[in-house]
Amino acid sequence: MAAQIYSGEKYASRRREISANLAKRPEFHDSKPLPFMTREEKILESSRKLTLISKHMNEIIDPSDKRELYHLNCEVLGIEGNPMALHGDMFIPALTAQASDEQQEKWLSRALRREIIGTYAQTELGHGTNLRKLETIATYDVDTQEFVLHTPQITALKWWPGNLGKSSNYAVVVALMIIKGKNYGPQTFMVPLRDEKTHQPLKGITIGDIGPKLAYNIVDNGFLGFDHYRIPRTNLLMRHTRVEPDGTFVKPPHAKINYSAMVHVRSYMITGQAIMLAYALTIATRYSSVRRQGQIDTTQPEVKVLEYQTQQHRLFPSIARAYAFVFAGAETVRLYERVLQEVETGNVSLMADLHALTSGLKSVVTHQTAQGIEQARMACGGHGYSQASYISEIFGVAVGGCTYEGENLVMLQQLARYLVKSAGLVQAGQSSKLGPLVAYLGAKSDSTSLIDRTPTPGFAEYVKTFQHIARKQTLKAAQKLFGFMEKGDTREVAWNKSTVELNRASRLHTRLYIVEAFVRRVEEVADPRLKEVLTDLLRLHVNYELLDVAAYALEDGFLSSSQLDYIREQLYFYLAKIRPNAVSLVDSWEFSDRELRSVLGRRDGNVYENLFAWAKASPLNKTDVLPSVDKYLKPLMESARASKL
Ligand SMILES: CC(C)(COP(=O)(O)OP(=O)(O)OC[C@H]1O[C@@H](n2cnc3c(N)ncnc32)[C@H](O)[C@@H]1OP(=O)(O)O)[C@@H](O)C(=O)NCCC(=O)NCCSC(=O)/C=C/CC(=O)O
Numbered sequence: 001m002a003a004q005i006y007s008g009e010k011y012a013s014r015r016r017e018i019s020a021n022l023a024k025r026p027e028f029h030d031s032k033p034l035p036f037m038t039r040e041e042k043i044l045e046s047s048r049k050l051t052l053i054s055k056h057m058n059e060i061i062d063p064s065d066k067r068e069l070y071h072l073n074c075e076v077l078g079i080e081g082n083p084m085a086l087h088g089d090m091f092i093p094a095l096t097a098q099a100s101d102e103q104q105e106k107w108l109s110r111a112l113r114r115e116i117i118g119t120y121a122q123t124e125l126g127h128g129t130n131l132r133k134l135e136t137i138a139t140y141d142v143d144t145q146e147f148v149l150h151t152p153q154i155t156a157l158k159w160w161p162g163n164l165g166k167s168s169n170y171a172v173v174v175a176l177m178i179i180k181g182k183n184y185g186p187q188t189f190m191v192p193l194r195d196e197k198t199h200q201p202l203k204g205i206t207i208g209d210i211g212p213k214l215a216y217n218i219v220d221n222g223f224l225g226f227d228h229y230r231i232p233r234t235n236l237l238m239r240h241t242r243v244e245p246d247g248t249f250v251k252p253p254h255a256k257i258n259y260s261a262m263v264h265v266r267s268y269m270i271t272g273q274a275i276m277l278a279y280a281l282t283i284a285t286r287y288s289s290v291r292r293q294g295q296i297d298t299t300q301p302e303v304k305v306l307e308y309q310t311q312q313h314r315l316f317p318s319i320a321r322a323y324a325f326v327f328a329g330a331e332t333v334r335l336y337e338r339v340l341q342e343v344e345t346g347n348v349s350l351m352a353d354l355h356a357l358t359s360g361l362k363s364v365v366t367h368q369t370a371q372g373i374e375q376a377r378m379a380c381g382g383h384g385y386s387q388a389s390y391i392s393e394i395f396g397v398a399v400g401g402c403t404y405e406g407e408n409l410v411m412l413q414q415l416a417r418y419l420v421k422s423a424g425l426v427q428a429g430q431s432s433k434l435g436p437l438v439a440y441l442g443a444k445s446d447s448t449s450l451i452d453r454t455p456t457p458g459f460a461e462y463v464k465t466f467q468h469i470a471r472k473q474t475l476k477a478a479q480k481l482f483g484f485m486e487k488g489d490t491r492e493v494a495w496n497k498s499t500v501e502l503n504r505a506s507r508l509h510t511r512l513y514i515v516e517a518f519v520r521r522v523e524e525v526a527d528p529r530l531k532e533v534l535t536d537l538l539r540l541h542v543n544y545e546l547l548d549v550a551a552y553a554l555e556d557g558f559l560s561s562s563q564l565d566y567i568r569e570q571l572y573f574y575l576a577k578i579r580p581n582a583v584s585l586v587d588s589w590e591f592s593d594r595e596l597r598s599v600l601g602r603r604d605g606n607v608y609e610n611l612f613a614w615a616k617a618s619p620l621n622k623t624d625v626l627p628s629v630d631k632y633l634k635p636l637m638e639s640a641r642a643s644k645l
């Protein structure tokens with residue numbers, strides 16, 4: 001099963017080897033539990049481990065293999081970030097996709113060798129979503145052939161970039177490019193920020209950390225201001241865009257080619273989110289198979305809480321989603337790599353498809369992941385609320401994904417633009433022009449679903465029902481938009497009056513894609529034992545997901561109430577059927593205890609002993625009487641006693 005999760009036995013077994021190797025290297029382990037450390041201690045600890053990784057990486061992984069490096073980072077550095085997180089996640093991808101060969105030779109090679117540390121500085125205090133209104137300006141000075149970076153007001157301060165605050169000495173900075181008074185929109189520049197020897201901020205740079213966040217606090221998200229700060233013309237990233245010495249602008253082959261670093265993260269984060277969801281579910285499912293509370297049969301001992309149907313309903317659909325997301329994530333990464341290669345040859349035709357797909361997936365997956373993690377925490381009762389479970393930290397890190405790389409409700413609208421265009425083609429009788437991702441929009445629906453009238457598994461009928469719902473909602477939302485426009489609204493006003501409906505269409509389209517990705521993967525599985533278990537999980541998934549959106553199919557009679565009853569019964573049936581495999585389904589992700597960092601979710605199942613040992617190690621228990629008691633509480637009680645006398 002691990003080979004299914006990790007798209008092949010090769011990587012699945014490499015993960016095992018890497019974990020086994022690390023188990024023998026105590027210097028790579030957390031020196032104490034992360035919840036017992038201050039933010040400063042965590043940053044220090046993470047930097048210590050980064051140095052070790054740099055030194056010994058070649059002994060443990062193939063450093064050219066991104067997935068091996070990812071696993072090494074998960075084991076050693078964990079999810080709370082590290083001082084070079086953005087270096088790998090965005091700085092290197094931005095240089096790879098946007099720097100010219102000459103620029104890559106100068107900077108990318110140094111970045112890969114970790115001679116310099118970089119980040120991606122785009123968001124500002126006043127603007128994150130609306131990139132066209134960023135306020136940092138890069139004005140071209142033809143005389144000196146330099147760009148002058150400037151922060152004209154407080155809202156133009158870069159705000160949020162990860163590792164900008166304290167760690168990075170370079171950044172790919174996004175700024176509005178002005179040449180001879182003309183605004184050429186957001187462009188990307190390679191900018192030195194700190195002295196390479198002293199790490200002191202360079203003259204003209206104001207820089208620092210923005211303070212603690214909900215989670216992800218090892219990352220020093222930062223602020224950055226420029227005071228007429230000059231960089232050479234050749235620091236504009238020029239793989240696709242160019243500015244000649246005389247200020248002539250050479251247009252890129254696609255207007256949004258500069259957004260590639262964001263698309264890179266959106267493509268990869270689907271898998272990252274699946275893994276965080278699987279972390280939380282591993283903890284909650286293991287704990288639920290140890291925790292005994294209450295009886296189902298009063299003549300019998302107390303049961304494991306995993307026997308309760310409500311507990312199964314709380315956890316198992318999310319287990320199915322974690323599998324669905326990891327399968328969909330593998331597809332987005334493949335598509336991203338293909339688009340990257342095609343862009344190199346000047347073919348930008350798939351960029352719109354990739355942008356639409358990743359915008360929708362990023363939004364739906366992060367939202368459902370956060371929901372699933374929070375349910376997993378609640379499934380652990382009181383112990384879920386303790387940081388010993390580590391689920392609150394997992395939630396805090398994962399939920400950030402709903403905001404970063406494009407706020408979810410905004411990104412759903414990006415997909416909606418694509419869907420509306422496709423709906424326009426359908427209306428114009430040009431369905432043959434629809435791409436494979438939206439071809440279903442041009443198909444004719446059956447009048448009713450055949451879900452309970454075909455032999456099992458009948459996935460095709462479920463897919464058809466999802467397609468019917470997504471198609472209906474897309475065409476309806478587009479019609480709403482066109483209707484407002486026909487009545488005289490501008491496209492923008494009409495768009496704003498239709499966005500709730502448009503975003504619904506985007507969610508349904510994306511959920512259909514996820515179901516299809518799951519079906520595609522299960523169909524490929526050769527081993528009959530694996531296929532059976534995955535088929536059960538897929539059945540659970542399609543029934544749960546369809547129930548969640550059934551209103552769309554009920555309102556036009558595509559599904560009847562008796563079919564809805566059938567779907568519900570199927571759901572309950574598969575909850576019970578999956579129960580014996582539940583722990584194996586989470587164990588198949590093969591997370592080591594080190595990687596999970598959860599006292600509650602350890603593989604040994606010795607929950608109570610482990611919790612007690614953890615509590616005893618809490619810094620507060622180092623002494624019996626705290627200084628705060630000596631200083632305040634004792635005098636308070638003493639004066640209260642004295643006043644009573
Ligand atoms: C919301 C966005 C996309 C709007 O951008 P804007 O330039 O204003 O778009 P327009 O309205 O002019 O044009 C829309 C048009 O462009 C197409 N398009 C947009 N992006 C892409 C793309 N990447 N690839 C291909 N095509 C693209 C779009 O499809 C439309 O096409 P039409 O044919 O329909 O016209 C933009 O402002 C945006 O992306 N905002 C979100 C900002 C964001 O994601 N920031 C991330 C900062 S980095 C970060 O968060 C890091 C986190 C840490 C970590 O990852 O660990």
Ligand SMILES: Cc1cc2nc3c(=O)[nH]c(=O)nc-3n(C[C@H](O)[C@H](O)[C@H](O)COP(=O)(O)OP(=O)(O)OC[C@H]3O[C@@H](n4cnc5c(N)ncnc54)[C@H](O)[C@@H]3O)c2cc1C
Nearest residue numbers: 120121122123127128129160161162400403404405406409
């Ligand atoms: C943990 C974390 C790490 C980050 N790391 C980085 C980084 O490394 N580099 C970097 O540059 N940035 C980074 N960011 C910033 C992040 O990319 C932005 O916060 C994000 O893109 C959202 O933009 P915003 O903050 O401007 O939100 P806003 O756009 O102000 O959103 C506020 C609300 O307005 C709504 N809204 C906005 N525009 C529209 C619209 N057109 N239609 C309808 N509703 C709208 C949104 O849906 C939301 O409800 C990070 C953020 C976080 C939380």
